[in-house]
Amino acid sequence: MSLLGFVLAFIGFNLLCVNTGRNANKIVDMTLTLAQQRLLTLVGWVALVMSLWPMLTIDSISIALINWAMLLTLAACTVILLLTYRPKLLAVLAKPVTHWLA
Template identity: 35%
Template structure:
């Protein structure tokens, strides 16, 4: 479940990153359509909330919150690194994490 929480956090950060004009333009070489902004933000915040829930489900709310903050830190730093050196890989990894999180949650 910890891996699912990490994948959800990374996917959420990736979606929130894509909801920003600058990062969307860097990846797709065009302006962010207005109709994409809100769904990306909703998915991003929902994924982060589900990541917190997954951490709390395993460790309880007191320790799970601390673990979640660590997971957020690692996922954020990894996304920053990917965006700096491999922006397309950041998008691919975010999509793969979004697909892998439900599978990892079941395991």
């Protein structure tokens, strides 16, 4: 487990969830253009894949993969809980991105 991995996975899931229509407005209070959506999705996926890398530096590949799967679970769980019960916290986290997108 590593903090960097968690942060990457968290960002990844967060960006993906900004883009899945139903919840976008909970986090970023604006309509995104298609190009912006595509970019965010791409960055989200890249961040998710990247979160495997810190795992690989700690353990051998088989153990790293399991740690990664568990890390993804934890990150996704955090995002969903925040999104459902404390979307404002996610909005705060997304603020820098909102400025840049506007």
